Amino acid sequence: xxxxxxxxxxxxxPAFIALGGLWELFSLYSGWSASAFPPxxxxxxxxxxxxxxxxxxxxxxxxxxRVTAGFYLAVILAVPLGIALGWWKKGQLFFDALIQFLxxxxxxxxxxxxxxxxxxxxxxxxxxxxxxxxxPLLVSAINAVNHINSLYFQVAANFNFSKYETATLVIFPAIxxxxxxxxxxxxGIAWLVVVAAEMIAVKSGxxxxxxxxxxxxxxxxxxxxxIAIGVIGILxxxxxxxxxxxxxxxxxxx
Amino acid sequence: MIxxxxxxxxxxxxxxxNMGNDPAPHKGDEYLVLDSVSMDFxxxxxxxxVGPSGCGKTTLVRxxxxxxxxxxxxxLIDGDPVRGPSSDNxxxxxxxxxxxxLTVWDNVILGLRHVKDKQAMAERASEYIDIVNLTGFxxxxxxxxxxxxxxxxxxxxxxxxxxxxxxxxxxxxxLDFLTRLKMREEIINMHEFIRKTIVFITHDIEEALVMADxxxxxxxxxxxxxxxxxxEFPHPRDFHVDSELEQLRRTVYQELGVHYAL
Numbered sequence: 001x002x003x004x005x006x007x008x009x010x011x012x013x014p015a016f017i018a019l020g021g022l023w024e025l026f027s028l029y030s031g032w033s034a035s036a037f038p039p040x041x042x043x044x045x046x047x048x049x050x051x052x053x054x055x056x057x058x059x060x061x062x063x064x065x066r067v068t069a070g071f072y073l074a075v076i077l078a079v080p081l082g083i084a085l086g087w088w089k090k091g092q093l094f095f096d097a098l099i100q101f102l103x104x105x106x107x108x109x110x111x112x113x114x115x116x117x118x119x120x121x122x123x124x125x126x127x128x129x130x131x132x133x134x135x136p137l138l139v140s141a142i143n144a145v146n147h148i149n150s151l152y153f154q155v156a157a158n159f160n161f162s163k164y165e166t167a168t169l170v171i172f173p174a175i176x177x178x179x180x181x182x183x184x185x186x187x188g189i190a191w192l193v194v195v196a197a198e199m200i201a202v203k204s205g206x207x208x209x210x211x212x213x214x215x216x217x218x219x220x221x222x223x224x225x226x227i228a229i230g231v232i233g234i235l236x237x238x239x240x241x242x243x244x245x246x247x248x249x250x251x252x253x254x
Numbered sequence: 255m256i257x258x259x260x261x262x263x264x265x266x267x268x269x270x271x272n273m274g275n276d277p278a279p280h281k282g283d284e285y286l287v288l289d290s291v292s293m294d295f296x297x298x299x300x301x302x303x304v305g306p307s308g309c310g311k312t313t314l315v316r317x318x319x320x321x322x323x324x325x326x327x328x329x330l331i332d333g334d335p336v337r338g339p340s341s342d343n344x345x346x347x348x349x350x351x352x353x354x355x356l357t358v359w360d361n362v363i364l365g366l367r368h369v370k371d372k373q374a375m376a377e378r379a380s381e382y383i384d385i386v387n388l389t390g391f392x393x394x395x396x397x398x399x400x401x402x403x404x405x406x407x408x409x410x411x412x413x414x415x416x417x418x419x420x421x422x423x424x425x426x427x428x429l430d431f432l433t434r435l436k437m438r439e440e441i442i443n444m445h446e447f448i449r450k451t452i453v454f455i456t457h458d459i460e461e462a463l464v465m466a467d468x469x470x471x472x473x474x475x476x477x478x479x480x481x482x483x484x485x486e487f488p489h490p491r492d493f494h495v496d497s498e499l500e501q502l503r504r505t506v507y508q509e510l511g512v513h514y515a516l
Contacts (some may be wrong), residue, residue, distance in 0.1 A: 154321060155351045157339035159365045159415070173355040251354035251397050 038220040046220035047227070055209070060228055062204035063194050066122055067236075070129025071190045078134050079179070082141020083171050092142065099138060107132040107193050115201050125197035125205070132193040133186040140182030144175035177252020184240045191233050286476035287313050288324075293470060293479060295419070298449040300441075302462035305472025305480075306510065311455045314477065315421045318453065319343045331418060341365055344412035346422045350404050352396040358383070358407045359392035365415035382410040385444060402433040406440070413444075419451045426461070438465055442489055459506050463499060464491050471506055480509055 020040055026032075027039035034042060050056040085091045107128045114124035152174055156166045198207025206225045213221035244250055287310040295301055303311050316322045318329050320338045329336045331343065339345075344365075352361050362379045369375040383389055386406035396404050405425055412420055422441075426434045442465055445452060456462055462469045463485065471481035483502065493500045507513075 151347055151349065151351050152353065154339070154345065154347070155353070155364075157321070158319075158341065158343075158345050160339075160341050165367075170353070173353070176355070247395055248355040251395060 035217060035219060038223055042220045043223045043227070046218070047224045050221065050224055056224070056228060059204055059206050059209045059225070060232060062202075062208075063198065063206045064232065066125045066197070066205065067129055067187075067190050067194050069122070070126040070194075071133050071187055073126070073130045074133035074137055074186065074190075075183070078137035079141050079172075082138050083145055083167055083175070085138075086142040086145020086175075087167070087171065096142075099135065099142075103135040103139065108196055111197075111200055120201040122202065124201050125194065128197040129190045129193055133190045136186040136189065137179075137182055140179060141175060144178035144182075145171055147178065148174045173248065176249045180240065180244055180249065180252075183243075184237060187236055187240060188233065191229070191236060195229060288317075289476040289478050290327075291477060291479060293482070295451055295453065297451055300445050300452045300454060300465060300467045302454045302456055302466035302469045303472060304456055304459055304462045304469055304506070305477065306474050307457060309472045309475050310477030311457075311472055312423055315345075315423055315453055315455055318419075319345050319421045321345070341415045342418045344415060344417040344420055346405070346408050346412050346420065346425045349428065350396065350401075350408070352404055352408055352411070354396050357393050357395055358388060358399070358410075361396070361407060362411045362414055364411060379410075379414055382414040383407075385413065385447070386410040386440070400433070401429045402437055405429070405437060409444070413448065413450070417450065419453060422452060422454045424455055424457070426456075426458075434461070439490075441465060446489070459503065459510075460493070463493075463503055463506070469506070471509055481506065 023040050027034070027037050030037060038046070047056070085095060110128060110131055111124070114127050118124040118127055148171065152170050153166070156170045161169065194205065195207035195210065198205035199211045202208055206229050209225045210222050213219070213225065291310075291314060303314065305311050313322065317324050318331075318336065320329075320336045320340060320343060336343070345351075352358075353364070356364075359379065362383055363375060366375045366379060369378075380389070383392060386409050388403060388406055388410065391399065391403065391407075396407065399407065408425075426437050429437065438461060441452075441454075454462075454465065466485055468482070468484050470479055471483070472478070473480045483506075485502075487496060487499055491499055493503055
């Protein structure tokens with residue numbers, strides 16, 4: 001356990017170092033100017049500047065807030081709705097085509113309408129993040145309910161479970177292992193979408209930082225914001241993976 | 255534990271059933287799974303139903319337990335028709351029916367979740383966990399238990415609600431041979447202690463002869479009752495010692511069309 005833990009942190013390092021080396025080589029020999037292709041050292045200086053003046057923290061928190069709000073909203077609505085539709089087979093016939101019709105429409109396509117409906121500020125961004133997570137979660141939840149071992153429903157009936165008890169004490173815990181990868185993927189999508197959402201209608205967030213730095217021709221800040229997005233993305237992923245260590249969820253992977 | 259000693263029984267009369275998911279060559283074909291099966295169960299009796307695979311044993315108990323409805327005929331428990339699954343008739347399934355997201359303890363108290371007196375509930379759960387020898391494993395999750403322990407936990411979960419009838423559909427399938435033998439012993443002991451009506455399905459004739467108060471032998475599909483044998487032999491039973499039991503074993507095999515390698 002101890003050995004695999006340190007492997008976990010050490011083994012990925014060479015790839016990152018190699019990427020940094022390539023970056024350095026490119027900035028030296030590509031012929032692009034430092035303003036178009038900032039070398040690692042310049043990005044590091046920029047990063048320090050962003051960290052010390054608090055801009056990095058401020059924009060990261062703003063982005064995380066929007067992702068959290070939109071993602072939670074999606075989870076809270078998609079999971080119960082998925083349970084209901086997964087359970088109610090006739091409902092699937094009614095709504096499946098509609099869901100499959102709405103699902104491939106990119107959240108970014110909703111930008112004009114979102115701004116029109118919610119004005120400027122956090123609301124349209126949260127709405128877009130909600131949309132990006134809602135459909136993958138809904139489809140996964142329905143699918144997971146469809147694949148619950150029918151034995152569990154028989155046990156529930158045998159012990160006189162009410163419909164509500166069946167939903168909360170059987171279906172919900174039964175789909176959690178299957179839902180976890182969906183949560184992971186949709187949180188990833190949400191984090192992708194927040195950057196795009198922040199390029200419109202808001203004055204904060206990592207997406208805004210990128211747009212604003214480009215306007216100010218500070219490509220080092222653009223790269224720094226990208227690095228921050230990647231780092232936070234890894235951390236978010238780790239958080240979801242931790243859920244799989246809860247025993248009442250991890251039975252699905254045995 | 256035993257109530258209504260004289261009155262409690264299951265009476266089933268002449269029902270027919272066609273199996274819906276059978277691979278039917280022609281749409282609308284009716285497949286007879288059970289043909290005019292009638293039998294009574296006395297209160298506290300351990301009845302083993304034996305028969306070849308696909309003879310409708312499982313269908314029969316699923317109907318009695320209320321999971322399926324017969325095409326015709328009726329099932330009565332204590333004179334009342336069965337109207338669907340209920341905690342009066344608990345089913346112990348062929349494969350593990352424990353909820354994998356709950357610990358042994360939480361699985362066992364499933365049927366007691368509406369009991370107001372939490373302390374009485376806990377005492378009762380502990381008592382039955384003790385009966386199936388799982389004390390100390392309350393906080394384990396099913397996937398951390400052996401197959402035999404999983405079945406015993408399921409048994410505790412079933413017994414704790416004090417059902418009228420316990421249905422067991424090949425509960426030992428998937429267990430290794432030694433565990434099977436031990437589980438037989440435990441069921442016999444548990445049954446002598448608790449005296450619940452148990453309907454036990456198996457295709458293992460020795461298992462049935464060792465355990466049952468009565469065995470019902472089914473024919474190939476459509477299932478009909480071929481033999482109905484009351485077993486008065488005391489426990490523990492041994493084929494090598496008891497020649498009458500050994501003779502019975504041969505008779506059952508021959509009835510099912512097996513004449514050699516006995």
